[in-house]
Amino acid sequence: MPLFHTVLVANRGEIAVRVIRTLRGLGIRSVAVFSDADADALHVHLADTAVRLGPADARESYLDGERVIAAALGSGAQAIHPGYGFLSENAAFATACEAAGIVFIGPGEQALEVMGDKIRSKLHVALSNVPVVPGVSDASLDNAALAEAALGVGFPLLIKPSAGGGGKGMQLVRTAEELPESIAAARRVAASAFGDDTLLLERFIEQPRHIEVQVLADAHGAVVHLGERECSLQRRHQKVIEEAPSPLLDAETRERIGRAACDAARSVDYRGAGTVEFLVSAARPDDFFFIEMNTRLQVEHPVTELVTGFDLVEQQVRVAAGEPLAFAQSDVHLTGHAIEARVYAESPERGFLPSTGTVLAYTEPQGAGIRIDSGITDGSEVSPHYDPMLAKVIALGSDRAEALARLDAALADTVVLGVDTNIAFLRGLIAEPAVQAGDLDTGLIDRMPSLSLPVPSPELLAEVAAALGATDRQQPGSASPLWRSSSGFRLGAPRPRTLTFLVNEALVEVEVAQQASRDTRATPSRATRPAERTRTTIAGQGPRLWVHEGGASYELTVLDRAARLERSLAAIDRVGKAHSPELRAPMPGTVVAVHVADGDEVEAGQTIVSIEAMKMEHRITTPISGRVTLTTSEGALVRRDDVVASVTPIATSEKRDT
Known part of the structure; x- marks a missing residue:
């Protein structure tokens, strides 16, 4: 059965580069798409041809399904690979592709709709005897009812956007007093990012381990798993370090959790590559719970590729073209150990705030067992419009110790200058004794000491x-060459x-x-x-x-x-001044909420505005009490260090008069 002759890659950055390289290896013509912000991006140069979608705003470019399909039709593409994020899990987009006669390289409509809704997916897989985390999944609940239901679930709990992914909009709540603001924030992010503000509540398991299973399924009924990945090292529910296999699971548990993942995939007649995610108790590793299924390629898929030898993008393309899987479960073997580190444009010392700018110098490491998936080069622009991930550094070793050592050496040789990055933080993280010992949980990073x-x-x-x-x-200047010379006559020793x-x-x-x-x-x-x-x-x-x-x-x-x-x-x-009266934006972004009115009297610690950029919402609070003067408004674009408000202390006499 012939493969496609042309495939459009509906994404950007490192995943677009990675997909294009596999297409090239298969002899398939690749089509890149780009926004105005990405006109000179690496994926645009690597593809055989490229099509402009629109402005930098993803809603008018990468998230505009009609423009993407028009680009596919205009370039002669037979299929669209969505990568991850953007339109990769959008059931309406997949349906539109089919209507246009274009193959969507991903699962069918049922899988996208069922697994794209965290509430519905939990109820659905439970019918196939897949264990699920206790919680409340009711789309009809308003904020007040949701807060009341939370009391029944108990604390701590997670508030999660039902239609979301990647940790975006999640709120960890430990007390009832935190519920109103946390529910409002989760709704706001869910509506903005996913166009759906439905929320669910889920019991937060203390010191859990996040383990996911990679599955592959074809259109002929075959479903296999390629082992598990340990993704417990997370920050704000966003994965930072991933590895395969997990240092926690034994062979018997690996077989059980793999079988559960395949059962979840079969329940929605899955097709292509997907990932079933579980929470596993560190104290009881044989006790695991389904949390969601990602109906797409995962960021961390390279570690599975390195330990199994399978190219997951190639498998996606072959399945989408109608080919049956060329191997059975008995043919899957895990060899060695692989670990991946995500390199982000962010400042760990400033609370992991995102960083933007021009990449002035970029050098990739080399060496045995090292793989780099990157979407940048010298001169690349890192803008506030998209996710801050720049690259992934992956190391394969004969065992976990060798993989960790190789990853550390590779990170030390990874040079990214012009924007802040988390590279030094990543090296410190994998050097932690608990990480070296494989004693992981999703709260480990949060317990690390503050960074300077x-x-x-x-x-x-x-x-x-x-x-x-x-x-x-060596450079000419306004001063006489005599003064710049190191051999000219002068009285006394050279200054x-x-x-x-x-x-x-x-x-x-x-x-x-x-x-x-x-x-x-x-x-x-x-x-x-x-x-x-x-x-x-x-x-x-x-x-x-x-x-x-x-x-x-x-x-x-x-x-x-x-x-x-x-x-x-x-x-x-x-x-003599303890604090500056000016409140400044800690990062470039969009003001998504103003929590006070101009002239209000505010208390120290009160939230004044919220700014969103690169999938992150940051609340700016006042360190002092006083009267606030706003210099921004909801929807405004701000740069790093822009003044968004100022707070003037109120004199005692003024307080008496009021």
Whole structure:
């Protein structure tokens, strides 16, 4: 049976790149789609052809099913691969593809509709004797009724958007007092992200382990599983590190949970690749509960590919083309151990807030057992419009210890400069004793101590100063060459030159080493240490620099005399003031809610506005009590550090008058 000659990839970033590469290996022509924000993206350049969808807003591009289908028809595509996210689990889109005569590379309408609704899916699989987590699943409940039902479920509990995925909109509630605001926030995110504000309640199992099973099914009735993945290392219900197989399960439990996953898939006549997710008690690993089924490829699918040898995208394409699976359950064997780390554009030291900007330097690691799935390159733009994941670093070893060691070395050699990333955090996470021992649970990251901003060593700053000094002498400027010359006549010893760096809001003066600079290769945008020393990369233009060394990255600003004076005067002005009256946006994004009115009297700790960007909602609270003045409104776009409000303390006399 022939495969397709042309397939459109209805996605972006690393998953679009990954799908395009498999299509190329199968001899299938690939069609990329892009928004205005992605016109120069890597997936656009790799595809055989590309079609513009629309503006940066995903609702007018990647989420617009009509535009995607029109692009497929116009490019001669026979099928559409949706990747994950966007339209990958949209039953209406799959139906529209069929009506247009285009094959949707994914499951059928029944699976998408049943498994796309967390309430309906739990009720459905329970009929096939698949164990489910206790909770409340009633779409008719309003906020008040939902809060009352929560009391019956007990605390702690999770509020989850029924139509959602990826942890978006989930709220963990530990007391009844938290319910009203948490329910409202979950509804707001669910309506905005999924167009459906239906919620469900679910008992939160303390110290659970999140284990999912990869299934494959064809149109001829065959269903197999490819083992499990451990996804317990999560933050805000978003997976961070994934591995296969799980260090928790024994062979007997692996067989039982795999059989349950296949039963769940059969119950909806599943077709293609899918993942059945379970919560497993760390104390009782033989006790597991179904939580949902993802009817698409998962972000973490590479670890399964590495330990089984199967290309899951290839299997999706072959099943969609009508081919039967070429193997049975007895042919599936897990060899070695694979671990994946997700590299995000975010700042762990600032509460994991997303970061945007231009990728000034990007280097992928190499080595035995290392695989990189990435959607960026030098010059890529990281915008606030989409998910902040940049790449995935995956390591395969003969056992778990070797896989962890290889992953750590690969992360140390992964260079991303120009935006904040979580690479250093990932290295610290996999070095945790509990992680090394395989003693995992979904709350482990939350229990880790608060992170502080990394501080570059004096030696590193000296090297940066030397590189800048060498570059400066090579560039023409307004001063006479006589003054820049190192051999001109002058009275007394040469005056040492110093540079002032702004490092994490602190000023650091560094003397430029004249001799060392001659040994440092430098350009205005990048410098690299000699090969015999630890590799350092410097990138940037103007006063703002990014530096990578030994797996850590630092953002530095070189201050001239005027900038130093400005900061000194500002510091004098702040003396005696415990807090700034200005509330600033911690990240670029959209104001999705304003919780107070202009001129209201507010209390310290009260939420003023909520900002959403990159699948995250952040609440800005006031550190002081006083009267609020708003400088933004709902729906406004803000940049990082924009002032959204100010709070002025109320004088005692004013309080008496009121």
